Amino acid sequence: MSEHAVTTGPKTRTLVPTAGFGNPFSKWRKSLGGWVLNTWVAFVIIVIYLPIIIVVGASVDPGSYIESRAFLTFPPRGFSLQWYLNIHPRLWQSLWVSVSMASISAVFGLLIGVPAALGLIRCNWRGKIFMGALLRAPLQIPFIVIGVAFLQAYHLAAEVFHINLVGSFTGLVLGHVFVASPYVISAVGVQLQRFNPSMEEAALIHGASRMRTFMRITLPIIMPGIYAGGLYAFLISFGDVTISLFLAGPDTTPFPVQVLHTITQDFDPTVPAMASLVCIGSLFVLLAVQKLVGLDVLLRGGGSG
Amino acid sequence: MKKTTFKQSLGLLGVAAGVLGLALTAIPQNATAQTKDFGGIELTIATFPSTWEIRFREEIGPAMEKMNVKLKFIGGRSDEFLAKLILARGSPTFDVVEITDHVFPELLEGGFLNKLNHGNIPNIEFLNNAMYNEYKVGYWQTQQAILYNHEKFAELGIPKPTEPEDLLHPKLKGKVIFPSLTGYGAVSVITAIAKKHGGDEENIDPALPILRKFSAQVHSFADFTPMSQAMKNGDIYAAFSSGGSARRLRDAGVPIGIHHLVIDGKQGVPSFGYLGSVKGSKHQEAAEAFINEAIGLEMQEGIFINNGTIPTNSKLQARFAQEVGQEKDPFGTLYRLLAPKTIAGMYYLKFDMIDRRKWGKKLQRVQIGK
Amino acid sequence: MRANWGLVLLPPLVFSVILLFGPQIMFLRASFYEDLGIGRLGPDFTFINYILAFTDSFYYESLILNFQLSASVTLLSLFVAYPVAYRIARMTPRWAMIILAAIIVSAFLSVAIKILGMIILFSANGALNRFLLWTGLISDTIGIIGTIPGIIFGLVHLSISFKVLLLFSVIQTVPRSLEEAAEIHGAKRWRVYWRVVIPLSLPGIISVSLLSFNLIMGAFVSALVLGGGKIFTLPVLIQQSLMLFSEFGISAALSAILMVFVFTINIISVIMVTRIHAARLAVT
Numbered sequence: 001m002s003e004h005a006v007t008t009g010p011k012t013r014t015l016v017p018t019a020g021f022g023n024p025f026s027k028w029r030k031s032l033g034g035w036v037l038n039t040w041v042a043f044v045i046i047v048i049y050l051p052i053i054i055v056v057g058a059s060v061d062p063g064s065y066i067e068s069r070a071f072l073t074f075p076p077r078g079f080s081l082q083w084y085l086n087i088h089p090r091l092w093q094s095l096w097v098s099v100s101m102a103s104i105s106a107v108f109g110l111l112i113g114v115p116a117a118l119g120l121i122r123c124n125w126r127g128k129i130f131m132g133a134l135l136r137a138p139l140q141i142p143f144i145v146i147g148v149a150f151l152q153a154y155h156l157a158a159e160v161f162h163i164n165l166v167g168s169f170t171g172l173v174l175g176h177v178f179v180a181s182p183y184v185i186s187a188v189g190v191q192l193q194r195f196n197p198s199m200e201e202a203a204l205i206h207g208a209s210r211m212r213t214f215m216r217i218t219l220p221i222i223m224p225g226i227y228a229g230g231l232y233a234f235l236i237s238f239g240d241v242t243i244s245l246f247l248a249g250p251d252t253t254p255f256p257v258q259v260l261h262t263i264t265q266d267f268d269p270t271v272p273a274m275a276s277l278v279c280i281g282s283l284f285v286l287l288a289v290q291k292l293v294g295l296d297v298l299l300r301g302g303g304s305g
Numbered sequence: 306m307k308k309t310t311f312k313q314s315l316g317l318l319g320v321a322a323g324v325l326g327l328a329l330t331a332i333p334q335n336a337t338a339q340t341k342d343f344g345g346i347e348l349t350i351a352t353f354p355s356t357w358e359i360r361f362r363e364e365i366g367p368a369m370e371k372m373n374v375k376l377k378f379i380g381g382r383s384d385e386f387l388a389k390l391i392l393a394r395g396s397p398t399f400d401v402v403e404i405t406d407h408v409f410p411e412l413l414e415g416g417f418l419n420k421l422n423h424g425n426i427p428n429i430e431f432l433n434n435a436m437y438n439e440y441k442v443g444y445w446q447t448q449q450a451i452l453y454n455h456e457k458f459a460e461l462g463i464p465k466p467t468e469p470e471d472l473l474h475p476k477l478k479g480k481v482i483f484p485s486l487t488g489y490g491a492v493s494v495i496t497a498i499a500k501k502h503g504g505d506e507e508n509i510d511p512a513l514p515i516l517r518k519f520s521a522q523v524h525s526f527a528d529f530t531p532m533s534q535a536m537k538n539g540d541i542y543a544a545f546s547s548g549g550s551a552r553r554l555r556d557a558g559v560p561i562g563i564h565h566l567v568i569d570g571k572q573g574v575p576s577f578g579y580l581g582s583v584k585g586s587k588h589q590e591a592a593e594a595f596i597n598e599a600i601g602l603e604m605q606e607g608i609f610i611n612n613g614t615i616p617t618n619s620k621l622q623a624r625f626a627q628e629v630g631q632e633k634d635p636f637g638t639l640y641r642l643l644a645p646k647t648i649a650g651m652y653y654l655k656f657d658m659i660d661r662r663k664w665g666k667k668l669q670r671v672q673i674g675k
Numbered sequence: 676m677r678a679n680w681g682l683v684l685l686p687p688l689v690f691s692v693i694l695l696f697g698p699q700i701m702f703l704r705a706s707f708y709e710d711l712g713i714g715r716l717g718p719d720f721t722f723i724n725y726i727l728a729f730t731d732s733f734y735y736e737s738l739i740l741n742f743q744l745s746a747s748v749t750l751l752s753l754f755v756a757y758p759v760a761y762r763i764a765r766m767t768p769r770w771a772m773i774i775l776a777a778i779i780v781s782a783f784l785s786v787a788i789k790i791l792g793m794i795i796l797f798s799a800n801g802a803l804n805r806f807l808l809w810t811g812l813i814s815d816t817i818g819i820i821g822t823i824p825g826i827i828f829g830l831v832h833l834s835i836s837f838k839v840l841l842l843f844s845v846i847q848t849v850p851r852s853l854e855e856a857a858e859i860h861g862a863k864r865w866r867v868y869w870r871v872v873i874p875l876s877l878p879g880i881i882s883v884s885l886l887s888f889n890l891i892m893g894a895f896v897s898a899l900v901l902g903g904g905k906i907f908t909l910p911v912l913i914q915q916s917l918m919l920f921s922e923f924g925i926s927a928a929l930s931a932i933l934m935v936f937v938f939t940i941n942i943i944s945v946i947m948v949t950r951i952h953a954a955r956l957a958v959t
Contacts, residue, residue, distance in 0.1 A: 004791070018376075023935070037761075040759065041763070041774065044755060044759050044835065045759075045774065045778070047778075047832070048778070048836060049781060050792070051791075051792025051793045051832070052789065052792060052797050053780060054792040055788055055791060058795070066557070067557045069356070069557070070533040070534075070550075070556075070557040070559075071530070071534040071536075072791065090362075106826075106915045110687075112687045112691070113687070116684060116687035116688070118683050118684075119684020123683075125684075131684065134688065135691050136693060137695055138694075138695065139886060140934065141893070142889075142892060142893025142895075142930070142933055143890075143894075143910075144698070144910045144913055144914055144930075145934060148917060148926070149698035149699050149701065151392055153697055153698035153701055155392055155394050155396065156701065159394055166396075167379075178691070181691070186630055190848070203797055215738070228844060231840075232840075235782050235783070235837065239783070239785065239786065241785070241895075241896045242893070242895040244892075245895075249379070250349050255785065256787065257789050258354070258355070260785075262354075262355050262530065262532075263530055263791050263900065264527075264528055264900065265353065265354060265355060265530060266354065266356045266357060266530065266612075267355070267356075267533065268359070271355075272788065273786060275784060276747065278785075279780060279783065282779070286779060286780065295772050295775060295776060384918065384920075385918045388714075388917060388919075391713060391714030391923075392714075411712075411713050414768030479818075483904075485904050486904075487919055520905065523905075524818070525820045525903025527820075527903060531794065531900075531903070535794070537795075538795065538801065539799050539800040540798050662920050665919060666920075669907075670733055672904055672905070673905060673907050674905070675732070
């Protein structure tokens with residue numbers, strides 16, 4: 001992507017030209033191609049949401065415990081919030097584990113990924129490409145291998161160094177930071193590539209301190225990459241089951257692992273209710289993000305590179 | 306209670322049950338040791354997840370709290386816990402472990418189990434002596450059976466199934482769920498098929514061609530949730546599962562029929578679940594107190610009513626036997642063999658002849674049609 | 676100034692390298708020793724596990740299946756997601772915001788719960804199957820568990836949200852001004868796509884596709900549940916060898932093979948893309 005980045009320069013703040021300038025693509029609405037494309041978007045969104053609608057719908061089924069403990073019923077036979085009111089504390093606890101784990105993984109992913117991206121793009125060390133490959137290597141290791149290998153390493157660490165990571169929150173986060181940081185590196189890297197370092201140099205020449213230059217010039221430019229990378233890291237950690245399956249302990253079982261157990265072994269009707277709450281909760285989080293920084297900033301950074 | 310043979314004790318129980326009848330419900334006291342104080346330790350139990358964990362928390366949690374023990378849970382299956390114990394290199398992350406019969410030999414051989422002090426498990430006197438030994442104490446039993454949607458079977462004109470192979474009926478193509486062949490739930494079905502064709506627990510080869518036919522024809526290989534969901538949706542008409550599952554399906558409105566497996570002319574093939582104390586755990590005594598509660602009345606009754614297992618505690622077995630044949634059948638005794646005589650006459654799998662890994666290697670391949 | 680950037684790179688590099696090599700090497704070491712059961716390994720260095728993996732069709736066929744599934748899911752989901760991502764990138768901000776939010780929310784939901792929803796969606800007596808039977812598109816009900824089309828549908832479904840997000844940010848980097856310029860110069864719209872939008876987003880498309888390919892190659896939970904025990908991908912096999920049979924040797928060998936395989940596919944793709952790109956630059 002870097003080849004093109006040179007020609008594009010820093011991006012404009014808005015997603016698309018504002019209405020005042022006229023939308024050059026408004027004619028789409030009339031053209032056949034535009035109609036097909038719009039229909040496709042609507043179709044895909046509907047298909048994405050069908051299973052979710054089913055789970056949310058079934059979660060308000062008023063069936064008794066006896067009727068509901070074997071399976072979900074859709075369409076619901078009525079409306080009841082009974083399962084929402086009876087969610088077991090251990091599910092709340094596991095949701096809390098998931099949220100805090102994903103947030104902390106995202107933060108540490110950024111702490112690792114942002115300097116790595118800066119270093120990779122800016123430094124002129126010889127082995128730069130090789131180092132880049134090393135930093136992105138976690139993307140190529142299957143999650144199941146990461147889970148097993150980390151668990152084994154944690155047990156060894158406990159035996160040799162007396163560091164207790166098995167089943168601990170730290171151990172869980174470490175595994176997720178490992179797989180999530182490459183996403184941050186990519187997202188931030190893309191922003192950096194399209195930014196002209198001479199601006200920084202100019203600032204330095206004009207006597208600004210390095211810290212100040214970084215805060216005033218570099219950081220705002222890579223900010224979209226930071227938001228996007230943070231979001232990807234959060235989603236990777238929040239949605240992961242495979243790594244957690246190995247690294248989780250009794251107090252640190254993330255919600256998706258509980259869901260997996262419910263789906264494969266023994267059904268618990270409060271789990272779909274909890275999943276629906278996660279859905280609604282994430283909507284509120286996004287609304288808050290939209291209010292605070294604007295959703296577009298989350299996604300303006302590239303996720304590839 | 307004097308130690309007697311299995312059959313004798315069951316016979317005795319039958320008599321006792323007849324005499325005591327429901328009066329027993331009025332004597333809920335467990336034979337508990339004096340309440341100990343373990344000083345606020347955390348005891349980690351490796352057992353089945355989801356509602357099973359909830360059952361432990363609800364039935365045993367309060368009693369353990371009185372002993373100043375906090376319960377924690379790791380969810381999974383017995384074979385997964387074995388793998389985790391191996392990985393742990395002698396520093397296990399749990400104190401009590403769920404043991405299923407087919408994994409027990411490896412747990413023992415690997416030296417992962419503590420010898421239990423039966424003195425700390427006074428409730429053991431209510432167990433038949435085949436239900437425990439110095440490393441494990443049995444706390445649940447299920448009976449594998451053929452479950453079928455009797456309305457669908459009648460509609461399609463398929464005769465009621467009496468043996469596993471009946472589910473190979475051409476009209477049932479894609480309409481049967483088999484438990485995962487490598488799991489515990491399939492052991493009894495596989496043995497039943499093997500024995501019918503001249504094999505046994507040691508030699509399951511005669512069963513493999515039949516199992517291959519199943520693999521080509523079944524909807525999928527799955528545990529309880531996918532099975533019950535598919536049964537309810539009408540995606541499948543029959544499955545191999547336990548009597549407890551049958552009751553849960555009946556309660557949820559599925560027209561379920563049941564036929565218990567028959568091996569060597571004996572009807573009913575039970576599987577058992579045990580608890581053991583993990584070697585390397587610092588809390589063996591608390592683990593024993595926990596195991597004692599697991600075979601106590603509250604837990605045994607809790608999992609009977611809610612999860613559909615059959616108690617190993619003979620006091621409760623006798624009590625629930627009273628429910629059999631009653632007009633209203635809230636506990637679904639229809640689906641579980643509870644009468645002491647029937648229990649005594651069941652076929653008990655010879656687990657010492659089963660090499661889980663040897664079985665597994667073959668069955669893994671059969672399952673994907675090789 | 677330059678030396679500084681190198682120093683900034685150092686800590687993340689150290690962190691990644693330790694986590695990359697420490698656990699992996701330890702784990703993969705087991706692949707060179709014979710399995711003796713209950714996690715015990717033989718004393719001698721041997722390639723027996725690798726020989727087994729490459730001579731036993733049970734193992735190598737599941738790798739081939741794994742690759743076929745991942746490649747088809749990656750391609751299919753690209754065709755599904757690209758137009759969506761493109762359209763969102765060219766929408767009015769308000770609509771783009773709403774649709775992006777909808778997609779992010781769907782990405783928050785756990786894989787397993789979506790699969791449960793899909794099982795109900797595809798139930799034999801469900802509305803979907805009845806509708807399809809009524810239209811005559813299918814002659815028998817379709818299910819999602821244990822069939823190849825079912826797994827492919829499920830995996831495409833599960834990867835679509837994340838893929839739209841990633842592709843959206845790729846297409847964002849293609850300046851609209853180029854498209855407009857091309858249109859003003861009289862190029863038909865499909866030509867604009869073909870000659871401007873797709874080539875400019877191609878490097879991004881490739882890296883997003885590789886990302887999702889890697890994720891699907893290593894997917895365990897979705898493959899396990901959707902496979903219904905009738906279809907084993909390599910991750911499912913690795914998990915079974917390890918967690919059911921405690922065979923550290925063979926599971927480590929299978930992991931090593933999976934890793935090397937995925938790595939090779941990534942390298943080949945990157946080299947091919949660089950070549951194609953160089954060729955195109957030379958032509959124009």
